[in-house]
Each structure stands twice: as structure tokens, then as C-alpha cells.
Amino acid sequence: MEIVLYVAGIVFMLIGLGLSIGLHEVGHLVPAKLFGVRVGQYMIGFGPRLWSKRIGETEYGFKMLPLGGFISMSGMYPPSKSTGPASGVFRSLIQDARAANDETIAEGAEDRVFYRLPVWKRVIVMLGGPLMNLLLAVVIFTVLVSGIGVQQGTTTIASVNECVVPASSTATECTSADPPSPAAEAGIQPGDVLVSIDGRPVSTFAEATAIVQAAPGETLDMVVRRAGEEKTLSITPIAAERTLTDASGQPVLDDAGDPVVKEVGYVGMGAQMGYVQQPLTAGPQLAAENVSRVASLIVTLPVRLWDVGVSLVTGSERDPNGPLSVVGVGRLAGEVAATDAPVLNRFAILLSLLGSLNVALFVFNLIPLLPLDGGHVVVALWEGVRRVWAKLFRRPPPAPVDATKLVPLTVVVAVLLIGMGALLLVADLFNPVKLLG
Structure with a gap:
């Protein structure tokens, strides 16, 4: 029975994670469509496609690795100008990114591209995902403290x-x-x-x-x-x-x-x-406290990751308030579900974990670096600053910002994120956080 409950806890958290990721992408999808942007794909997961169905112009589906999701918007960046063969690794990466971006611009829908949206609309589209996670966290915490108590x-x-x-x-x-x-x-x-x-x-x-x-x-x-x-x-x-x-x-x-x-x-x-049961204001307050806590963790993330690496090598006890991988969150959910405690107590802790996970998704995606949502927001705001500057000095409107030039930096960030994920995954497998002692 204990094994069944352990697996049930993991399944609960996986379903919750899937819903959180799905709603995050809905937060991007809905404003993008409302603003007229052509969205080619809405996918949960990465890797090989497991299932998909086209509804209208958008293909909705699931992929094998449930570690995130994405929507494919037409024309995230301005179309590239004709250039000769690329020389060098970085130039090649930039050219590949531009070619992939050009493929998203469908013939006859050149005016339905993301980069042509006003700055404020682009910011709304990119903030929609993280804000959806924050809203979900507020709902979860409100149910937890005002519904359950x-x-x-x-x-x-x-x-x-x-x-x-x-x-x-x-x-x-x-x-x-x-x-x-x-x-x-x-x-x-x-x-x-x-x-x-x-x-x-x-x-x-x-x-x-x-x-x-x-x-x-x-x-x-x-x-x-x-x-x-x-x-x-x-x-x-x-x-x-x-x-x-x-x-x-x-x-x-x-x-x-x-x-x-x-x-x-x-x-x-x-x-x-x-x-x-607490007042309805307690849920948003608890979410705000979690945002502050996670933001503090993000600021000290390099030090926290170093501590995780040291604990992995030495076998010392890990900080229960430190970063976790999806595997670590799943293990904690399994332990909570299988512990000898009243069902309501266990369910409350699982809800708390899921709420904290959504807060983490909200804060982490606001980091102002591509490929995260915060990076796209910074690009849009920079273009807005350039336009205001040109208007103040009565200059011609500047060309749209070509974010493909930041592909080398994006690759570095992606490699660091993959490395962080790998470290946390190994640590959660061989030296997991012991929340319940």
C-alpha cells in the first residue's frame, strides 16, 4: 500500500506540473491570438511528438519529454536579409536562427507576425505565461489556507x-x-x-x-x-x-x-x-511570501548550486530550501503521500508543493535572459526605448530589434540551464532532500 501511495503522490505532482506548464503556454497563446498573431503550434513537452491535432491554423499536441512547453508564433523576429554563407560557429548559429524564424512567417500572413506588434502587446504576450503561473499559485494557496485552513x-x-x-x-x-x-x-x-x-x-x-x-x-x-x-x-x-x-x-x-x-x-x-480557515486575503499573501523567498533563492542560485554539488560529493545533508529538479519534487510528493498522517494533512502538503512549484515557474521565467520569457520582455522594452529616443530627437523610427544576434548568448544560457538541470537531477537521485526526516 505504501508503494501505491508513493506512486500516487508522484502522479499527482506530474499531473499538476503538466497543468501548470499547459496553463503557462495558454497565458502566451490567448493574448497572441487576441492580438492577431499566427500561432502554428501549441506543444506540451519536448522531443518526439506523441500526439497532436490541428484545430484551425494551430497544431495542439504533446511531446515525449514533459519538461516544459512552447508555442510557435509567426515572426518572433524580423525576417533576415539575404546574406552569403556563414563563417564561424556564432555566425552559423545566428543564420540558422534567422532561417528558422523565416520559416514561421507564412505566405499571405506577413502582417500577422509577433515582431510587428506594439511593444506593450509583446510584453503582455510574454508576461502572460509567468502571470498565469502566479495566478494559479494564488488560487492553490487560497484553496489551501482559506478552503482547507x-x-x-x-x-x-x-x-x-x-x-x-x-x-x-x-x-x-x-x-x-x-x-x-x-x-x-x-x-x-x-x-x-x-x-x-x-x-x-x-x-x-x-x-x-x-x-x-x-x-x-x-x-x-x-x-x-x-x-x-x-x-x-x-x-x-x-x-x-x-x-x-x-x-x-x-x-x-x-x-x-x-x-x-x-x-x-x-x-x-x-x-x-x-x-x-483563514481570510481570502491570506492566499495572495502566502503567494507573495513565496515569491520573495524564491526570488532570494534565484539571486543566490550560483552559491546554492555550489552547495548542492558539495553535498553530492560529500554526502552531507542538503538544504531543504534549496533548488530541486522535477525528480526531486516528485520524490518529495511521493514521500508525503506515503507518510503515516491523516489524508487531509498529506493533501495540504501536496497542494503547498504544487503552489510553490508555480511560484518558482513564475519567478524563474522572469529572469531577463533569452530564451526565458523575461529575455523576450527585455528585447521588447529595449525596442520601445529606442523608439522613444528617436521620437524625442525627431529621428526616423529605428528598425525592429533583431534578437537573433543574441543567439550566442542564448546558447550559453541554455547550456548553463541544462548543466543546472543535470546537477540537480543527479543530486536528487543520489542525495535527495529529506523533507520528512
Whole structure:
């Protein structure tokens, strides 16, 4: 059964990746067609064609390697002028790129080419793909935190400590020297549901904890619901050194990574954990936090890749927040699906992985280098700058930017991307990230 669940997790992530790539290309396809550009192909994957069907002027299909996708737009660059035989590797690459570009310009559709679009329309077409991934990430995170919820302490009491022991103590049982806990003295019982404290309604255990911690030595009225009836209890938090925790019950850490211990009000009760639905604004906020995190990773990518290489050679543990290949993401999805946890917990983690994957696709494609979408945006913006400059100085409009001249740089970037992918693939096979320990 564990193997079946492991495979199911991988399949879930592969389907999610396929949908993410497909919608990314839809983000390019729809505005391109709306702006009148002739689109010859819409393909998911690379390599040999597995299946395709022509609808109108566009061929839709799938290829063998599901590692990306593309649409073939007519006239991405201006048509090349007649030149003689190419000499040199780079000149040959440029000429080949121009020839391939010329082949996309169909006879009779010379006016339906990408390079003739206004700059703002070209930017929209190229940003459409990454923005589709960002939108998908927002939807996924919204479903995750507002539909399923975030695991937090609820207002239902799970346990009541009989006594108070120091935060540094390792004792598991009370002794006669230990004072009874305020919660036990007040008569709070497991199963009680907190309604209000000190006249303030509480909807999460974190809200109740904040009120208690801020009132050491003060007697508070605590309203609980027990067996369908509300009871008012009096409770006096004592001042005690406690490890601070966040809303999900995890210890708050300082800059050195150590738990933060502080003298606060304490009553000695614990909450049942459950999924607490968040406002609809929480999904976009979580997506924005992920964008910031991935952008930081991209900025430090060379260092991160070096660390991956070192861990691969030495066998040391990899950074769980470092870059992964598709294989690495699949392995994590399989481990999550096969772990011994409630189904909802596993599904929530899988959704989180898929949302993070879409954020990564969004940020990575915005890198301002060809062949990535960000590179095409830079080319379009550069042409816009040249046109504005010519207009300011009353010069003739400049010729469209011939991006095929950047083919040598594009090849270098492509080789680096392939090398990065190969390194991460090998690392994920032989020294994978252990998310679950």
C-alpha cells in the first residue's frame, strides 16, 4: 500500500506540473491570438511528438519529454536579409536562427507576425505565461489556507496540566512540591470549548494564549462551553518562564535559532490542533511570501548550486530550501503521500508543493535572459526605448530589434540551464532532500 501511495503522490505532482506548464503556454497563446498573431503550434513537452491535432491554423499536441512547453508564433523576429554563407560557429548559429524564424512567417500572413506588434502587446504576450503561473499559485494557496485552513490550536481544550513545572525541567510527573496549575484549580476540563476570556471572544487558541500571557497575576473570567452549556470560571495566570509558540504551536526561535523563553502569564492547558480557515486575503499573501523567498533563492542560485554539488560529493545533508529538479519534487510528493498522517494533512502538503512549484515557474521565467520569457520582455522594452529616443530627437523610427544576434548568448544560457538541470537531477537521485526526516 505504501508503494501505491508513493506512486500516487508522484502522479499527482506530474499531473499538476503538466497543468501548470499547459496553463503557462495558454497565458502566451490567448493574448497572441487576441492580438492577431499566427500561432502554428501549441506543444506540451519536448522531443518526439506523441500526439497532436490541428484545430484551425494551430497544431495542439504533446511531446515525449514533459519538461516544459512552447508555442510557435509567426515572426518572433524580423525576417533576415539575404546574406552569403556563414563563417564561424556564432555566425552559423545566428543564420540558422534567422532561417528558422523565416520559416514561421507564412505566405499571405506577413502582417500577422509577433515582431510587428506594439511593444506593450509583446510584453503582455510574454508576461502572460509567468502571470498565469502566479495566478494559479494564488488560487492553490487560497484553496489551501482559506478552503482547507491552516493547522492551528483550536478553542477546544485537549489537556490540562495538573501542576506547574519549570520550562527547563524534564519531569513528566507532578510531585508534592509542584504547585497546581491555574487551569486545574479553575476546574477546566479536556473537551471544554473556550468562548471568551476577560470579556473578549476568542476564535483560536492563539488569541486565548495572548490574553493569558499578558495578564500574570490577574484574575480573569473565562467562559467555556461544556456539554452544550456555557460556564463562567475564574482563573488567575501565574508568572512563569515559558517557551513562546506561534499560532501553529511551534516554538518561536531567536536569531541564533534557539527557542525564545520569556516570563509570561501561564495557566497550564493545551489545545486540540485543527484546520482553521483563514481570510481570502491570506492566499495572495502566502503567494507573495513565496515569491520573495524564491526570488532570494534565484539571486543566490550560483552559491546554492555550489552547495548542492558539495553535498553530492560529500554526502552531507542538503538544504531543504534549496533548488530541486522535477525528480526531486516528485520524490518529495511521493514521500508525503506515503507518510503515516491523516489524508487531509498529506493533501495540504501536496497542494503547498504544487503552489510553490508555480511560484518558482513564475519567478524563474522572469529572469531577463533569452530564451526565458523575461529575455523576450527585455528585447521588447529595449525596442520601445529606442523608439522613444528617436521620437524625442525627431529621428526616423529605428528598425525592429533583431534578437537573433543574441543567439550566442542564448546558447550559453541554455547550456548553463541544462548543466543546472543535470546537477540537480543527479543530486536528487543520489542525495535527495529529506523533507520528512
